[in-house]
Amino acid sequence: MLVSGGAAGVARRRATMARVKPIVNREDVAPEHHALFDKLAALRGRISGPSTIVLHSPGLARPWNEVSEYLHRESLVEAPHAELAVCATAREKDCGYIWNAHVPLARKAGVGATTIDAVRDRRSVDGLPSAERAVILYVRQLLQNNRVESDVFDELLKAHNPAWLVELTSWIGRYQALAGILNAFEVTPNAPAEVLPAAPRAASGKARPPLPAPRVTQISRRDQVPEPHREIFDAVTEGRGSVRGPFGMLLHSPPYCRRHLDVSTYLRFKSQVKLESKELTIIATAREKDCPYVWAAHAPAARKAQVSDAAVIAVRDRADLTSLPAAERDVIDYVRQLARTNQVAQPVFDRMRAQHGVTGLVELTCLTGHYGIVSAILNAFEVAPAPDAERLDP
Incomplete structure (x- = not known):
């Protein structure tokens, strides 16, 4: 998605106190x-x-x-x-x-x-x-x-x-x-602080479809990883059966991959966020990041987790959310607002906090951020899903 110029995210003054009690003691x-x-x-x-x-x-x-x-x-x-x-x-x-x-x-x-x-x-x-x-x-x-x-x-x-x-x-x-x-969560720097000025985004290329092949060799075999780091390859395959998707690129840096894997494991399997909200967050992030691989991997998982077909279609088509159930609508809106405007409106934040609790909302926010990292790797290195996978058009 090509983001137009403008001052998104700086249109309103930030709150002077965080929206939840910061943990400092x-x-x-x-x-x-x-x-x-x-x-x-x-x-x-x-x-x-x-x-x-x-x-x-x-x-x-x-x-x-x-x-x-x-x-x-x-x-x-x-x-x-x-x-x-x-x-x-x-x-x-x-x-x-x-x-x-x-x-x-x-x-x-x-x-x-x-x-x-x-x-x-x-x-x-x-x-x-x-x-x-x-x-x-x-x-x-x-x-x-x-x-x-x-x-x-x-x-x-x-x-x-x-x-x-x-x-x-x-x-x-x-x-x-x-x-x-x-x-x-509206965490602001301590005064005195430089205020980022409102300024239109500089031209930086144009939106385009993905390329047909990865830009560097994907790691898929254990012998492609240096001997001291092969246990990291094993850790990836243990939970997934094989190395694919972002891990084929992340394993070019095995020590970083190990740490990325630990965050992924917690968010996917230990987070207190309900499965349907997790999968909806992931596909909403995939849509905002125009990431076909994440979409192909998680749209079926979202449906299996009881995310409604209407919600999946609304996310895919960037459609209006009015007719969706409130729980689905708020998750999608939260991800969209954060991705598009770099802020979240207070009513949406308040409803999400009431629905998920502070811990759940923190984890959901980290989840969309984590899949932003995943999408960045996949998009920058042009890792595409299988040809017969569910499509995500630009």
Whole structure:
């Protein structure tokens, strides 16, 4: 879906307090979770940002945080590229919290003021250093059009390797997910903070159908994975029978794949969100991200979970939701609003909280973010479903 220009997500002033009580003190969690709280607090000196929300689901918080720890401590992506990608993602998602947290880190990593200003003001990247230009275009194209043009993809792949590009894509998807949490729950930066200006999106390519073949070799055999990491291949196949879909790309970076798998396992099989709401969230995310693979994998699963045919069709066709049952309508509307406007209207948020509880809503928000990461990998690397799979047209 091609996103039109405009100031989506900055049209109204953010609330000054989060929509749920942020978890910042040890006493905010049950005693059995004190060790987890202490571990997370020790990493950065305190609990802040997305963690204050995700800790409402302690079972999810552990694997969720381990993804961040890998990216920040072990990622193949060098700090200048990673922090620039995070800032560009924050700008696309109109997330003031991430912007204010990471612009200083980008500057410290050597990203120049001209580049940061171009990202903030959504200006053309012409004239910027080629490496910075490519990273910004990659973010803009992936988040605005759900695809990356071949010249941009190939430039980064040639300069690096598949594992590096998998991790860069995961940085973008990860911070898109974190922005979703912060925006949905209205977690704002502490004053004084730079306010992201309203600005039309810079041109970043165009919407197009997927390409017919993956852009890099998919990993499907154990011998394609380095010996020290083959247990990660085994962990993927244990739960799924084979390596397919996003894991064929994620296994180019086995250590990151392991952490992604742990989050996926929790959200799919341990989350307190009811199965029908989970599957509806996943297909609504697939539609917003124009991801044929996720749609083909989960539309049948949604029907099996008792999601109504009317809801599946409404999601697929981006149709009006008025005639749907309230529970289905609100889930779809929540995902749509977060994806399209980077915010959620208060009545929708309140109904979702009443329906799912705080923990359930946190997990559902993380679920749409997680499948945003999955869709980013599949779309950027052009992984298509089987030819006879259920179609999702642009």
